[in-house]
Amino acid sequence: MTLYKVTAATGFRGFKEGEEFEAELAPDEERRAKERGSIRVVKRDDKEGKKEGKE
Amino acid sequence: MSKRVALKDSVMVDAVDLSNFARSVEFSSEHERVDVSGFNATGSNEYLTGPTEQSVTVEFFGSYGTGEVHQTLYPIHRDREVVAFAWRPDQTAPASATNPELRGQVQLYSYGPGATRGDTETFSVVFQAADEDGLAFQTTPLP
Numbered sequence: 001m002t003l004y005k006v007t008a009a010t011g012f013r014g015f016k017e018g019e020e021f022e023a024e025l026a027p028d029e030e031r032r033a034k035e036r037g038s039i040r041v042v043k044r045d046d047k048e049g050k051k052e053g054k055e
Numbered sequence: 056m057s058k059r060v061a062l063k064d065s066v067m068v069d070a071v072d073l074s075n076f077a078r079s080v081e082f083s084s085e086h087e088r089v090d091v092s093g094f095n096a097t098g099s100n101e102y103l104t105g106p107t108e109q110s111v112t113v114e115f116f117g118s119y120g121t122g123e124v125h126q127t128l129y130p131i132h133r134d135r136e137v138v139a140f141a142w143r144p145d146q147t148a149p150a151s152a153t154n155p156e157l158r159g160q161v162q163l164y165s166y167g168p169g170a171t172r173g174d175t176e177t178f179s180v181v182f183q184a185a186d187e188d189g190l191a192f193q194t195t196p197l198p
Binding site: 007008009010011012013014028029032033035036037038 | 069070072073076120121122123126127136138
């Protein structure tokens, strides 16, 4: 699972700007959302379960 | 059932809430009518239902801020992406039998914002249903 933070006033998936949520977004959905500034990755688990830092 | 004035509609495109940037929504779903008439005593035509064409037309205000209309829609059109669309009458309540939500995967075959001096910038966008599930009204909220 990846922890995301919503960074746009238009929200994302029903979450409001400033809120954080955990999800496994499809790669294309995540790419579009990051490009338009809707979300940023706060923390991502790699395949072994380790935590990655901020992107 | 009560009548309603459209004020609180929810319009979501690719998980982005564009409700405040939209001012009209119109859903269209048409089955092609296929003429299978043969010779008959009354001369009546006979039809079968053919393929279904579905779309949603939304009139948006032009807006170019982070995560707003242009930043959401243009990449979808440019990159020929298929994204989720949802519209329901009341954004303050979840989808239900009395607040049905139109949902489906859509594509944007055309994208044409424009502006006129002194006028509010608005433009219409037609979202075409993009997969075999089409666009359908759902009465339960997304999980």
